Amino acid sequence: MGHPRTTPDVDAMPGSWYVSAGGDGRIGGVTAADVDQLKREAAQAAASLVEDGMRVGLGTGSTVRHLLPALAGRRLRGLRCVATSDATAEQARALGIPVEPFGELDALDLAIDGADQVAPDGWLIKGGGGAHLREKIVAAAADRFVVIVDERKLVPALAPPVPLELVGFGLAATLGRVAPATLRPDTPPSPDGGVIADYHGALDDPGATAAWLSAAPGVADHGLFPPAMVSEVIVAAAGGVRRLPVG
């Protein structure tokens, strides 16, 4: 999608590279297949948290793509699910997971989603797939928001870019207001008609940046998720799966 991710791009790097965990240096070489397996393990751990009758929010991305088969395989009864993207809704329905529009459910028991970056204090950057507006609405509606990541997503501090969803009306003025920001190349509008962009400015204080972006007219939402929204982060690493409580 042209998003300038700050974690290594697995698809672009078929060999091996080194990753850091929480900024404490190199921990070993991993391949794309290794990373995919870690995503699967984090997703499977999260699927085990879902129980019969729960109202569940389903996130978006390659880690969530592993969540859906794991969830379908549990053959739970009475699930009511909402999806944060058409891609997730389509995959879920193909697996027999019931998905309904998020207009009739006023709350969710659990939401599960991936992330692009996870800081030690629990701040997240999301929106690598451009679904951050719906992802934040779903996370905020859930009693528990569980984030599933492989260890590459743990960073010592959040770093730009921060995904944005902008209203099309007055787009140039909005981009100027939240400069430095750029439209994300080759990225279609969101299902809600929003324009996907990225903010490239300083991010020393995620809370201040989040408040500033939220207050900017024309910004529908941004990809900074506060720790108060996050219940736990499930991290899969070569050494096993860890559950890190947050908010």
Ligand code: 5RP
């Ligand atoms: C989509 C997201 C994704 O959850 C985030 O980009 C992580 O994706 P992946 O699991 O593919 O690494 O926020 O908008």
